[in-house]
Amino acid sequence: MPLHSIQRLSPTAVLGLWHLSETPEELWRLLPWQEAYLPLMPATADAVRQAQWLAGRVLIHALSLEIMAVPPTNLVVHNDATGRPWLPGTAHNLTVSLSHSGAWAAAVLSQGGQVGVDIEIIRDKAQRLASKFLAADEWAAAQAAAADSHTHYSLLWSAKETLYKLAAQRGIIFKTQLLLGSFVPQQSGEIPATLVLEGIKTRHCICYSQPAPGYVLTYCHEPAA
Structure with a gap:
């Protein structure tokens, strides 16, 4: 699992980097709540885009373990109409920003506040x-x-x-x-x-x-x- 690094930005926020080397199939196996994510996968994405999409979500789930000891069972990353990631259905006030380019994915996860990453x-x-x-x-x-x-x-x-x-x-x-x-x-x-x-x-x-x-x-x- 090439989780490159996790950096705590504050008591309530973490930054993570993922170095992508897996296939989409390998990343699917690392992703919780696969049934919820299956219909959210972009239908036209090729294998490279699928791997980037999946790596970002695997990374966010890894960061959630740093924010809280027991992440909520309904933690599923969605995208709004603009493509911005968000986390519905949680009472933990989580905000997220996600970016991927080439072989890298980056994410910031926070309880409250504003976040951005690229x-x-x-x-x-x-x-x-x-x-x-x-x-x-x-x-x-x-x-x-x-x-x-x-x-x-x-x-x-x-x-x-x-x-x-x-x-x-x-x-x-x-x-x-x-x-x-x-x-x-x-x-x-x-x-x-x-x-x-x-x-x-x-x-x-x-x-x-x-x-x-x-x-x-x-x-x-x-x-x-």
């Missing part, structure tokens, strides 16, 4: 699309700071994806509502961020790292007030 393969796509998701000052800062441009732009895209998931709201414009502050790029660190919703600005902190060669990871957990 993992990305480093590639040139984010740099090519920079004008569509970066504000002018963010783009200028990226051009000045990026020694490894593909890594840096992939990190910026991932950070905005995490902030988008934290907001849990449709119709957000990445370029004007998900704003990243200045930071010195390192192997791991924090990025100050601002979320603009209905004219109200809120401040957040996006943590980042490179969990494996060729990948960037970003996440945020904010406990309930």
Whole structure:
């Protein structure tokens, strides 16, 4: 079972990473409540997408054992109309964020609060699309700071994806509502961020790292007030 790591973010939240090497059939055997999950599997998913989908859910169940000694029997990960994962039918106030890319799946599970996580393969796509998701000052800062441009732009895209998931709201414009502050790029660190919703600005902190060669990871957990 390639559960790569579990990191406790707070007394009520954990971050997990899964290094995917199993077939869908092997992952099915690791998944509880198989009868409940069978109709939820995306009908058009190929073997790679099936394995990513299953690994994310196996990971969430593993994280639930870190949050509570006896997970609820009705803990089944669903997706809402936007594709965002959620956990219905539980009285434990669990919130979840899930991401997968290539051979990795990442998840944050928390009792209450807001969570967001994203993992990305480093590639040139984010740099090519920079004008569509970066504000002018963010783009200028990226051009000045990026020694490894593909890594840096992939990190910026991932950070905005995490902030988008934290907001849990449709119709957000990445370029004007998900704003990243200045930071010195390192192997791991924090990025100050601002979320603009209905004219109200809120401040957040996006943590980042490179969990494996060729990948960037970003996440945020904010406990309930």
